Amino acid sequence: MMGDLTLVQLFVVILVPLVLAVTVHEVAHCWMAKLFGDNTAEQQGRYTLNPLMHIDLLGTIVVPGILLYFTGFIIGWAKPVPIDSRNFKKPKEAMMLVALAGPFSNILMAFGWAFLGRFAVEISQIEFVADPLNLWSRAGIHFNLILALINLLPIPPLDGSRVISGLLPDYWAWRYNQLERFGLIIMVILLLTGMLNILFDYPIYYLEQWFVGLAGR
Template structure:
């Protein structure tokens, strides 16, 4: 049943109910996971020495502190989106570039943790109550969990693309000289528009889908380990 559910999902076999479930999963991500993503940035920055995040109201799981309206709309409409970026002062880190890289990495890691939790619930149900997924309600819940995991993995992979202003660019900057990093920041707005254009035209769809599938297979493998006795 689990393999059939996964295959149906990846094969694009969806109906009206499935679309409603996808919207519900996206709302959970907007109101719970994106705040967790931004909180992870703020918490990591604080631990690395940037105490200024304490006074910006971002060390909170309150969705209102993190939600970006346009980013939420894009997530609902196009499957990729964002929350309000957490203001970080890298001057408070012992090493500015390394501190920013670790802080940036915390966000995608938060998405992967959220994906793993959803996957653990999925495989736990499959292990202890496999017939549940055969019911109508169970099938919808299974589909919800699979879509929730997929979007979290996609957001993690997308954010790790080394293009400003995505989190991956902060990791890339560790390995680049300051003069090149400065150029990236100087033209960040234009790079961002180019990124959206590439997404809109679908040029990044195939590589992002390939990487997301690879990562999701890894998440599936890890989540399934505690329940191998059942499969």
């Protein structure tokens, strides 16, 4: 079905779920940080669903779009969420949960897109409404699963690394976090060598099929 779309239609199908996936992911970090007592993100206007406050043109749109077209994978970034761990009573535990909030929100969104797909199936006789909803459902499931799984990789500054850092003794956590300057390079190497495909092709495929099954398709 995607192959029948014009370039403009394909752009809209990709853009809407992708922007939502990134935006809600970032807001989830802000919400969890606020829950633990840090209002830094809210004070800087980041505790909002307005995508313009989170999107980095190069990292959120251009780079992911190019990589998606050529490789089928998304590597990108939004504007970093400002968090001051000094406001947390238990910084390590709080930072771990703040980090996990992002990928967890993507999993929840995958469920949401699946239920939208089920609704599309129920109104399938109204093709001009059902067809776009079906496309958005598939794209939303796909993008959110990719973002959730990739962000759980233990490579600084990805969310998974914040969990590992929280489990390590302070000195080793500090040494581990020094890898952050090389994080993007490591991810590009994994992508170009095909390691990302080896790691994620089957998990994403089977998870996507499961979520599509929830949609009744």
